[in-house]
Amino acid sequence: MERKEFLRTLGAGAAFALSFPCLQGCSKEDGNGGNIPIPTGVDFTVDLNSAEAAKLATDGGFILKDWVVVVRNLQGSFVAASQVCSHQQYDQVRFISNDGGIFYCDVHGSKFAQDGKPLNQVDSSQPKPLKIFNTELTGDLLRVFE
Numbered sequence: 001m002e003r004k005e006f007l008r009t010l011g012a013g014a015a016f017a018l019s020f021p022c023l024q025g026c027s028k029e030d031g032n033g034g035n036i037p038i039p040t041g042v043d044f045t046v047d048l049n050s051a052e053a054a055k056l057a058t059d060g061g062f063i064l065k066d067w068v069v070v071v072r073n074l075q076g077s078f079v080a081a082s083q084v085c086s087h088q089q090y091d092q093v094r095f096i097s098n099d100g101g102i103f104y105c106d107v108h109g110s111k112f113a114q115d116g117k118p119l120n121q122v123d124s125s126q127p128k129p130l131k132i133f134n135t136e137l138t139g140d141l142l143r144v145f146e
């Protein structure tokens with residue numbers, strides 16, 4: 001089914017909601033959609049045997065915790081980055097498997113390498129790196145910290 005056909009089957013309201021998801025703001029947390037503070041002072045542990053970590057059992061899986069995207073990359077290593085985008089600080093950064101595994105924000109399409117390096121330019125401003133956090137695995141406990 002083509003995208004247009006799919007949207008038509010959903011009706012105008014649903015098609016609008018799918019096409020323009022951020023007009024009313026992307027964050028339920030701050031209400032204004034952007035300008036969410038980049039997380040600081042991050043230091044938490046995830047038990048890889050816990051339910052919250054279930055998606056980290058698979059290469060390419062990720063979870064969101066305390067404004068951080070915690071990822072098991074396509075090589076099986078753990079990496080972590082700010083869930084808050086460096087562009088206009090929406091909380092929409094996620095991990096996608098494209099291009100060997102990158103961080104992606106769908107608000108304006110910013111892409112970042114796993115070391116936080118910007119991979120594209122979404123407007124005329126100089127792209128800023130995405131904040132990256134350290135990870136340390138001890139047994140089944142994954143620590144994420146600055």
Ligand code: FES
Nearest residue numbers: 085087088105108
């Ligand atoms: S806020 Fe993420 S791309 Fe603009």
